[in-house]
Amino acid sequence: MTRLIVAAGGGGDAVAAAMLHAALYGDERQAVILTYAWDRLLVDPLPGPRGADSFTGLEPVTHSAWSVPAEAQPIPPAGSTLPRLAAELPHTLALLDPHHGAEGITRQLEELVDHLAPTSIDLLDVGGDILARGDEPTLKSPLADALTLAACCQVNAPIRLLIAGPGLDGEVSPDDLRPMLGTLIHTFTSKDVEAVGTVLEWHPSEATAMLAATARGVRGICEVRDAGLPVPLTDEGATVHEVDLDDAVSRNSLARAIMTTATLDEAEAYSREIYGFSEIDYERNKAAWLTEQTPTKLDSADVLSRLDQFEAEAQARGVTHTTFRRITEALNLSGSQREELRQLLISSRPEQYAAPLWRIPTDVSSLS
Structure with a gap:
């Protein structure tokens, strides 16, 4: 009995997927978590996501899909949290590679579904920016989620879209998300966090850190990112809701536009055209700026x-x-x-x- 969980935005969504599995499925066989190697500049000095050619030690699962074992290593100067995650989580991590666009991700998913015959498939997004329209003033990173959404809606298999911690990524407000939220699937508790407690000691994800904190009862206003965005920590932050997949696609104009893309560059061009920006351009500009800075010595x-x-x-x-x-x-x-x-x-x-x-x-x- 294998569960397949797609971490919509990579990074912290993969950690949240392990929390979700522990909460919903308990001691069943380990899950396969399909996730990006896209750790942003705090971990990886190279802008954008990493593909299979950025690692050594990956193991083939299907023709297009590779697993990331603990022994895998990113090829310098690239960085990645996935090998350490693989070492500390009781699940198989599979690399979601967007370099062949939404068509490539769809192909990976279809091959994994055929190979694994999973009992269930969950598409998990922490925060809810997968539901972004594109006009939200705080929207910063829509591309990763739009790609996974575009791919999932084209797979001939039942896929359940789950939003954990509505608004915790600081990109779409809970008020905007609330009308889209369907059935309450689960409310995380401190017990659920135990499954990833040691991972959260080092993993840099802010949204999943806040998800775990709200599950532990923390309430208030949390300031995140380089811009110091304020994110409310409320009872709603610990919840997981199902959202209709078709409704999500209808709302997400970028996901609809990139369904037939065959390269990441093509998908990125659509983001610039539709939203007026690309999150990878932001990473490129910030990476260039960082190379010119002299870090302060840690005294x-x-x-x-x-x-x-x-x-x-x-x-x-x-x-x-x-x-x-x-x-x-x-x-x-x-x-x-x-x-x-x-x-x-x-x-x-x-x-x-x-x-x-x-x-x-x-x-x-x-x-x-």
Whole structure:
């Protein structure tokens, strides 16, 4: 009995897929999680997603699909969290490669369905930007989700679209998503988070970190990303809803436009045409900017002093929590320094660690 879960946007969606499997399917056989190797610049200095030719040690599953075992390695300078995820999760990770467009992903899915004969197929998106119309002012990364949506709706098999943590990616507001949400499938609890607790100690996904935090009862306003976007942490954040797949396609104009694309470049061109931007262009521009920066040395006293200032300003903005990614970028540290920063903060101020988030003190005068 094999379950197939497609992580719509890759990254944290793959971690959430493991949470979902534990919550819904318990101790059944491990799932196959089909996911992008698209870890953004905090982990991977190269813009865009990685394909099969960016790794060594992949194992063929079908003609077009490869699994990522723990022994696999990204070829430098590329980076990827997938091998470590494969080592720590009890599931098979399969590489979702978008370089042949939606047609290529459709082909991968069809081959996997034929090969695995899965008991169920879930398409999982944390946050809900897979339902974006394209005119949302906070929309930043629609392409990955649009590609998986475009592919899934063309596969001749029943696929259930699930939205976990509506609004937690900060791209589409919960108010906009709510009319689209169907049956409540599950509300995550702290027990569900145990399945991925150790992964969340190091994985950089902000949306899935907030999903886990809301499941553990954390409430407030979490500031995320380099832009400091405020995301509400509410009871709704721990929920999983089913959404009609056809309704999602009808809403997502980019997904409809890219169904017959045969390359990632072609799909990216449609994003520029329809939405006026490409998230990979943003990554290209940011990567070029980062190469010109000199990262700040991680000096403990200096970092904690600058953290005090950041926290005071965040509290003035009404922020109650933030992510380690946000702190890393706000303090002008590099992605490679994120884990060292995390260890410094937790060891210095353990009372502020609301795993896997960082709590902003309510009393600025208490800052040390």
